[in-house]
Amino acid sequence: MPKPYPEEFRRDVVAVARKHEAPLSQIARDFGISEATLHNWLRKADVDDGVRPGVTTAEAEELKALKRRNRLLEQENEILRRAAAFFAR
Structure with missing residues (x-):
């Protein structure tokens, strides 16, 4: 399994993508993903921000624990x- 990208990197990429200054394909290429x-x-960030319904990252971690x-x-x-x-015998 590949090593996950750092959370800060993910947030930065999502922030750039949400500015809509370039196509998503170009943004993905620029960041090497x-x-x-x-x-x-983006979908996960929308759920975490409450824009889309679903299980947030925090809720998923809590459920796992x-x-x-x-x-x-x-x-x-x-x-x-x-x-x-055993002891009842």
Whole structure:
């Protein structure tokens, strides 16, 4: 998997693209990224800014952390359930 671009770089590219001073294909070429990547960054920035509906980056990170915590708690619960059954014998 390629290394992700720094967040500051993404913000700068999105800011330049939002000025509409050049075509998106030219902006993508100038910054050395694909046009599809630029479209994805613009779409994600619109969601984060509330322009488009969707899950923001912060909400996605929180959901990921909550799922990880839930998985850990389920594992701990299963261990305790097995221990209780073992000691009940």
